[in-house]
Amino acid sequence: MTSRNRLLLPYNRPNRVFLLKRLIQFLLVCLLANAQSPKSSPPPPGYAGSIMCRGCHPDISAAFFRNAHFKSTTDEKLKFEQKGCESCHGPGKAHIEAKGDKTKIIAFSQMQPKKILDNCLQCHTQQMGRANIRRSSHTTADVVCTNCHSIHKSATPKQLLAKPQTDLCYGCHQNIRAQFSMPVKHRVNEGFMQCSDCHNPHGAEAPTWKMSARPRMMAQGLQNEEPCMKCHVDKRGPFVFEHAAVRVDGCASCHVAHGGMNARLLKRPQVFTLCLECHNGAGNFGRQGDGIQLTPPTHSLTDPKYQNCIVCHARIHGSNSHASFLR
Amino acid sequence: MNILLLALLAQQTVAPTVEPVGVPRGNTIGDYNVRQSFETGYRFANVDGNRGKYRSDVNFLNGVRVLGTSLTVNSRNGKGKYFDEIILNTQGLGNDPYQFASMRVEKNRRYRYELTWRLNDYFNPGLTIAFGQHFQNLERRMQDHQFTLFPGKKIQFFGGFSGNNQSGPALSTVNLFDTRGNIFPFFENVRRKQNEFRFGGQAQFAGMKLFWQRGWEFFKEDTRGFLDQPGTPLDPLVTNTTLANFRRDHPYHGSTPHWRVNLFTEAAKWFTVNARFTHSNGNRNFIFDEVANGAVRGGARNVQTLVFGDARRPVTAANLSFSILPTSRITISNHTAFHQTKMEGDSTIRQLTNGTLDSTVANFQFLGIRAVTNSTLLDVALKPWLSVQGGYQFSDRRIRSTELLNDAGFIDQARGEQSNRLNAGTAGFRLRPIKGLTIVADGEIGRQNRPFYTTSEKDYHAFGARAEYKQKYFRVAAQTRNSVNFNSVSLFRHSSRARNYTVDGSWTPSTRFAVDAGYQKLHLDTVTGIAYFLNFNQVDRDSSFFLSNVHAAHAGVRTVVAKKLDVYAGFSSNRDTAGSGAGFTTQPALLAAQVFPLTFVSPQVRLSYRINEKLRGNFGYQHYDYTEKILQLQNYRAHTGFLSVLWTF
Incomplete structure (x- = not known):
């Protein structure tokens, strides 16, 4: 049977093996195309190159290969200004010539929160989880990237968090910290789960329960429902006889989410x-x-x-x- | 780095050890840098008092554990042959109730694989629920895998799998054989399984990003309930019903295929757009088969109930957000969301009593929720040290329901529809008057007409403020959050007031010493009008009152003695002092439910001795004291701890 004939099977339904082969071929072509020989580009005016930063910042550059941003230094497809230190901190030549003057470079510690956000979002919009960051409650409270992430002194290898996630969140949400110390609670302090299992700290769509107003930063589940259903899958349904409260006002009609004094997190x-x-x-x-x-x-x-x-x-x-x- | 680690003082469970071991810069093996640590030891627990409650709250038991492992492998030049990064972390392997593992393997610009695996040993005697007859001893295993390919700079593909299995023994209850009968507990062998498969991709073109995902969730529950011996009735005063044996099978299987599409741009200079569409179509089929043999009022009774049918729930949601950035100081964001859920199901219930079909009832149920909301937020940075914000939200929701019942030709139908609207406004400011000091305040006021439930938000307002002063090694913060809701109409009242106040601070003067402490007061009081029956007489205009005053405190100090011994001592206390609710009701059952004063205290101490560069010996002790003030039936005191070695090789 020829390839053409395969496509003419009854009901014009494509053969699955055929489609799978085509998909694998496509991916291989993409991979090979990406692995072609590198192109080099001359440094634009004002740029010095990451290698120049090592002299004054040896502690940062020595461990930078562990950093997720390190990959930009080795990607030959990127432009010079998109690589290494200067991809975030901007052209460094003037900074070097001024012997480390912070005003001559993009120094995040000196920047307004909104500027920090703009700077990071130049690259970090790949994930859909950040699609609502402009209107998130964190952004409007001036809690931006560097409040939680530490690029050069991160305590966690993943996500470059400045501290373990619970410590970060507890830093501001002390009332929630108290709830997780109560006898009946979700196991966050125990390390079984973390805040981002239920919340999207980068902002989320309007909730589909209650009146779509609050809570605001929930990482919604499979059917756009409360994140509780991500784990408590047996409660998701659908059922012939739904307890309408679960869908209309959500699990918080009867339960508290973080922790409480009552059995089964009841209110x-x-x-x-x-x-x-x-x-x-x-x-x-x-x-x-x-x-x-x-x-x-x-x-x-x-x-x-x-x-x-x-x-x-x-x-x-x-x-x-x-x-x-x-x- | 050391300063940061020393400041990590949130009270976690006592193990695993957080102190690092090994050479901070790692070891070089070929083109890779490797850092790893491995902690193993013995965990012990000694419980006085209610062990069931301890297992529900804490659940650490005796045994050898791999308390924690950590491995990171990084290519030094970013051009590893097969991978550039491996990160592997585990916790509690070996038999801890909370086990966790995560792994990431990545080759730059080629692929990324991420794994999360968790196990939760869930024990809950449910002592205050259903007379302790909804006991559960379940194990939940969850895993998630995601593999992402980066064939080009502007395109990526991914595929993933998630699993969620829950199994174990439990108890449930059944009311037999009629409303005048009795309640019998029976065993359940819980078996639930969910698998989700997904694939999708992301492409970038014309300054926009397109994300799409197609997935299928499969769920099945094959829990079986049974009682092979005569049942023990819960109410000994009701002697008219006996149960000889009981069996219940209720397989419940189905799938939820779903689509997600997202289109957005962030790179534009003066605006961002995010459009999102999701659709899922949940479907479940079921059979319910229950047989109960016993006697009622002296006569033998066997009842078989057979139910079959299916339920569907298509859910569609669409969102459109755009933010306008006319100047560097102004952001205007608007978000419109549409959401529609339609739940419908059919079931046919057949019941045979003593071998005779005595009823066949067909049900159709529909519940539809459609909501549209629009919110606008304006954020203005007036000065580098002062920003203000304000917003407005409008939501419109319609809820429709249909209940159709066909009982041997007799048809009963009920339809209903209710819509409600919310208008809410928000306002806030952020102030940085001096370096290190931040003051943030925000408030919200909302008015909803015709809320669906008596405890829903109707006329509510919320206010929050937080002040923080932070220097390099010192931080102090205070916060308040208040929320008040009134949902009262003619002849009915409901009000709730939640007031939280917190203050906390930390001080890290050197790498050898750090201290952290905080206090939180969480107040909640609610009054809700209720109606109920007392010996067939309806009682209206009574009130359910609930009052909780939680005083929580934590403190921790960490120090390093002689550069070898890390000592951490911490303390966590939660005390609900409740209060007096007299005057709202005279009904004893309601009076008993007004407050629930208790104390839950947990001090801990941990010692970690650095034997050499690659080895640490650790000891930790954590005490739990749970004390209820009224009944004291669930009180317990537990001594837990561990002895371990942490090494790198």
């Missing part, structure tokens, strides 16, 4: 108060303002078993077989 020490605060039949709320369904008359609050709602409503996050989440 209340006893479950029934949490349930009754919505299921109270109050007008103006719920479907067509007819109230969220009141508990039935058989559920006397004096009976202990009715103070433990989920003892019967065991499938409270959603069920396929019972409208009241009993099974």
